[in-house]
Amino acid sequence: MPYHSIxxxxxxxxxxxxxxxxxxxxxxxxxxxxxxxFNPEDLNALEMALQVKEQHGGTVTVLSMGPLQAAEVxxxxxxxxxxxxxxxxxxxxxxxxxxxxxxxxxxxxxxxGAFDLVFCGRQAIDGDTAQVGPQVAEKxxxxxxxxxxxxxxxxxxxxxxxxxxxxxxxxxxxxxxCLLTVVGSANQPRPPSARRRIAYKLAAVPAExxxxxxxxxxxxxxxxxxxxxxxxxxxxxxxxxxxxxxDPAFLGLAGSPTQVYKVNYVVLxxxxxxxIPPTAEGIQALIEELMKEYIVG
Amino acid sequence: MTENRxxxxxxxxxxxxxxxxxxxxxxxxxxxxxxxxxxVVGLLCGQQVSGLAQTAIHSGAxxxxxxxxxxxxxxxTLPYSRVATDLVCERRPYIFLxxxxxxxxxxAPRIASAVxxxxxxxxxxxxxxxxxxxxxxxxxKDLLYQIRPAFGGxxxxxxxxxETRPQMAxxxxxxxxxxxxxxxxxxxxxxxxxHFQAGDFALQVLSRQVRPPTIHLKDAAVIVAGxxxxxxxxxxxxxxxxxxxxxxxxxASRAAVDAGLIGREHQVGQTGVTVRPRLYIAAGIxxxxxxxxxxxxxxxxxxxxxxxxxAIFQVAHYKIVGDLSEVLPLLIQALREKTK
Numbered sequence: 001m002p003y004h005s006i007x008x009x010x011x012x013x014x015x016x017x018x019x020x021x022x023x024x025x026x027x028x029x030x031x032x033x034x035x036x037x038f039n040p041e042d043l044n045a046l047e048m049a050l051q052v053k054e055q056h057g058g059t060v061t062v063l064s065m066g067p068l069q070a071a072e073v074x075x076x077x078x079x080x081x082x083x084x085x086x087x088x089x090x091x092x093x094x095x096x097x098x099x100x101x102x103x104x105x106x107x108x109x110x111x112x113g114a115f116d117l118v119f120c121g122r123q124a125i126d127g128d129t130a131q132v133g134p135q136v137a138e139k140x141x142x143x144x145x146x147x148x149x150x151x152x153x154x155x156x157x158x159x160x161x162x163x164x165x166x167x168x169x170x171x172x173x174x175x176x177x178c179l180l181t182v183v184g185s186a187n188q189p190r191p192p193s194a195r196r197r198i199a200y201k202l203a204a205v206p207a208e209x210x211x212x213x214x215x216x217x218x219x220x221x222x223x224x225x226x227x228x229x230x231x232x233x234x235x236x237x238x239x240x241x242x243x244x245x246x247d248p249a250f251l252g253l254a255g256s257p258t259q260v261y262k263v264n265y266v267v268l269x270x271x272x273x274x275x276i277p278p279t280a281e282g283i284q285a286l287i288e289e290l291m292k293e294y295i296v297g
Numbered sequence: 298m299t300e301n302r303x304x305x306x307x308x309x310x311x312x313x314x315x316x317x318x319x320x321x322x323x324x325x326x327x328x329x330x331x332x333x334x335x336x337v338v339g340l341l342c343g344q345q346v347s348g349l350a351q352t353a354i355h356s357g358a359x360x361x362x363x364x365x366x367x368x369x370x371x372x373x374t375l376p377y378s379r380v381a382t383d384l385v386c387e388r389r390p391y392i393f394l395x396x397x398x399x400x401x402x403x404x405a406p407r408i409a410s411a412v413x414x415x416x417x418x419x420x421x422x423x424x425x426x427x428x429x430x431x432x433x434x435x436x437x438k439d440l441l442y443q444i445r446p447a448f449g450g451x452x453x454x455x456x457x458x459x460e461t462r463p464q465m466a467x468x469x470x471x472x473x474x475x476x477x478x479x480x481x482x483x484x485x486x487x488x489x490x491x492h493f494q495a496g497d498f499a500l501q502v503l504s505r506q507v508r509p510p511t512i513h514l515k516d517a518a519v520i521v522a523g524x525x526x527x528x529x530x531x532x533x534x535x536x537x538x539x540x541x542x543x544x545x546x547x548x549a550s551r552a553a554v555d556a557g558l559i560g561r562e563h564q565v566g567q568t569g570v571t572v573r574p575r576l577y578i579a580a581g582i583x584x585x586x587x588x589x590x591x592x593x594x595x596x597x598x599x600x601x602x603x604x605x606x607x608a609i610f611q612v613a614h615y616k617i618v619g620d621l622s623e624v625l626p627l628l629i630q631a632l633r634e635k636t637k
Binding site: 127262272274 | 374375378398399402403405406407409410411413414415416417418419428430442443447448452453454455456457458459460461496499500501502503504505506507508509510519543562567568575576596597599601610613614615616617618619620623624627628630631632634635636
């Protein structure tokens with residue numbers, strides 16, 4: 001039987017590539033120097049959803065909350081095989097902690113309608129909290145299967161999943177609908193398909209469409225371009241707070257119980273250190289010193 | 298009415314043993330409760346685990362809420378969160394600490410969502426302090442400062458939850474220190490009857506395979522760790538060789554784990570293991586806060602990096618600026634000569 005899946009994805013700054021250029025001399029951060037990428041484990045989640053569709057039929061809808069630039073991860077999802085993509089973008093969503101984020105995502109999922117499975121990455125590399133998945137599950141009132149590594153069986157209204165835990169594995173059986181958070185070891189995410197990349201290259205949210213108008217002289221007006229994109233299924237749905245049946249008190253900064261009291265850029269207090277030359281003599285002297293202090297040997 | 302200021306700790310247990318992290322949190326909870334003038338309450342769920350309540354009391358708890366029920370025999374999200382959520386709603390503790398274990402990271406957000414509380418993951422420090430909310434100039438006294446590296450570990454954020462209770466936080470094992478068990482300590486045990494609902498049993502555990510951990514980073518006396526500066530699996534072999542010569546364990550920064558050079562169980566740092574060995578050798582590790590948070594308490598630190606400005610040098614006792622492929626063989630050779 002076909003299954004309808006929703007995949008939650010996030011565009012994140014690539015915190016893994018923080019280099020000297022990103023951290024300034026004063027210890028502050030130049031965020032714009034960080035590339036924005038598809039959160040790695042969200043790609044594993046998308047891959048798992050696409051495999052379910054290939055084996056059982058159904059649909060894959062990808063949902064992301066973020067600024068307009070996050071439309072890029074939705075295009076990336078289309079290139080890989082998503083049927084429908086939706087961007088949640090509104091100033092009212094800004095400053096959300098995991099509680100407000102999961103509330104917003106829940107409202108959007110309710111608007112999408114019936115689903116069998118929700119997939120998301122175990123955690124995002126910019127916050128590493130691993131909280132949004134379980135919190136969305138709780139707000140939807142469905143069970144969660146965290147650390148999902150493989151779907152062993154999917155039949156009727158039941159799923160059997162292998163979970164990767166720190167010191168072992170666990171196999172659980174759960175009734176649908178449910179939410180899975182997927183770990184990086186689950187699969188090898190497929191690359192974008194060349195054919196789909198050509199087909200969906202122009203897919204855009206309305207705001208991007210306007211910005212592109214200048215480049216495309218063949219379209220006389222925004223309306224003409226939009227109707228062309230709509231005709232070819234290239235309009236990325238964008239929902240604002242007004243599109244959701246959401247209580248504004250639970251959105252964005254206002255809906256976030258946690259507040260950042262302060263952020264300290266890390267100014268290191270140097271430990272008293274001894275420089276050892278990278279030579280055979282230098283290293284031998286170091287080992288001797290460590291042996292004398294019973295650190296080694 | 299003054300709100301209660303109780304500090305709750307989730308007591309995780311496996312196979313009749315209280316998890317190390319829970320003992321560490323009881324120690325930290327004790328310190329926080331003493332500052333607040335309140336009590337430490339342990340929440341213990343399981344089947345036939347009443348004997349563990351005393352362990353919790355000896356480690357700092359004043360009261361243990363004991364939910365002993367066959368459906369709680371092994372950890373499952375929904376039955377456990379049912380018990381915890383009902384109790385939290387009923388008694389509204391001031392603070393609730395949960396270990397950042399696989400079970401704790403599954404459970405904590407579920408509870409936080411159900412009771413609409415703020416939750417901070419993987420805290421590296423917890424303190425009590427005041428907070429001035431600028432928008433209405435209101436001063437909140439004695440909040441829980443939830444301190445954690447943020448943004449890939451490049452800055453340190455202090456998070457507060459001024460309005461919601463409990464103030465929830467998870468902490469990784471090894472970050473806090475447990476108290477020495479005091480068998481003279483006494484406390485109360487209160488039996489809790491769970492009120493499950495039909496939907497709580499939507500998930501069954503079919504099988505569970507536990508691999509005994511093959512590495513013991515937390516208790517290792519010597520750790521040799523590799524980072525993003527390790528350019529190849531061959532070069533990583535040098536790190537393993539050096540660790541084995543020193544009778545130590547192999548550690549890694551997140552960059553090395555993400556690059557696939559070594560398994561995640563070797564990761565040292567905020568989202569990995571926190572260690573305090575006698576000797577820590579950081580090879581090709583740049584030294585992001587996220588990593589340093591897990592190793593800067595080491596007794597002696599040797600850092601090897603080709604970049605003389607690498608942040609890791611700031612916490613190192615011995616600084617070696619050079620290429621790993623040259624320095625590591627020199628260390629191996631010098632050790633072989635001295636110890637033969």
